[in-house]
Amino acid sequence: MIRPQLHEPLQTEFTCVLFDMDGTLVDSAKGVTESAATALDMVGAEVPDPETLLTFVGPPMIESFRSLPGMTEERAQLALKHYRKAYADSGAKQAQLFHGVTEVLNQLGHRLPLAIATSKVEDQALRVAEFLGIDQHFVDICGASDANGRATKRDVIEESLQRLRTKEVNVDSPVMVGDRIYDVQGAAAFGIPTVFAQWGYGTQEEQAGAAAVACQPHDLIQLLSSDKATQQSVGQ
Missing domain, CATH: 3.40.50.1000 (HAD superfamily/HAD-like)
Structure with a gap:
């Protein structure tokens, strides 16, 4: 249709x-959301609920990190580095x-x-x-x-x-x-x-x-x- x-x-x-x-x-939702959660945990940020994490799939990840309450630019950039490593290590293989x-x-x-x-x-x-x-x-x-x-x-x-x-x-x-x-x-x-x-x-x-x-x-x-x-x- x-x-x-x-x-x-x-x-x-x-x-x-x-x-x-x-x-x-x-x-790619499983690999992206799990990698994002890992990255946020690595920088000591609160990990959003699964529904919110799902909205991270598609847009530039840095924009999703920046949108989180209390997230500074420095912290968002660090989270992005952790995300990319986690995704490369395991997240991509779940696609x-x-x-x-x-x-x-x-x-x-x-x-x-x-x-x-x-x-x-x-x-x-x-x-x-x-x-x-x-x-x-x-x-x-x-x-x-x-x-x-x-x-x-x-x-x-x-x-x-x-x-x-x-x-x-x-x-x-x-x-x-x-x-x-x-x-x-x-x-x-x-x-x-x-x-x-x-x-x-x-x-x-x-x-x-x-x-x-x-x-x-x-x-x-x-x-x-x-x-x-x-x-x-x-x-x-």
Whole structure:
């Protein structure tokens, strides 16, 4: 089932697809939340309840740490270092693909260039993609980078588009697929529509501004590659 967010049908002559990672391709909640809890404990901060920790999945982790009561910038940065170590040591190995993602990548990859644009640190994103066996589906995998000043989702999308241009991918009409408001807003900064992944970790309120909502991964095949089928489904 595909639910439209706009009055007009989602235009489907896309030239490439940018995928978020956590909550869109990968169910990483267990590894992310456990690593975040470990990091907060290491810096002597109060560990939030599981529901709050779940909101940490997707956005830049430093922003989630900064949002906690009594968290100073120095303490947040230290927690981030502990988080990255914990995630690299064990959290990443707990990641698994959402059901249906492999089929989606197989089918869409034959029709459109695919890329990953994630708030996850890039080296971690590469390791997770390789670990799950999906790296070969993507022209590029772009993530956050302290060294290169990529911290926000907007930064990551901007870099991803530049890399795709360098690789001679047509970025005249890209589309973003993601599960958080950061994906929607980051893509909108470049005039890119977002298909909201309802199976991820975002709330219903975060869907506002998305061009369409896909309820399950398989919906993306129809939504992003078949004009006629999409026009018939959108609005039902």
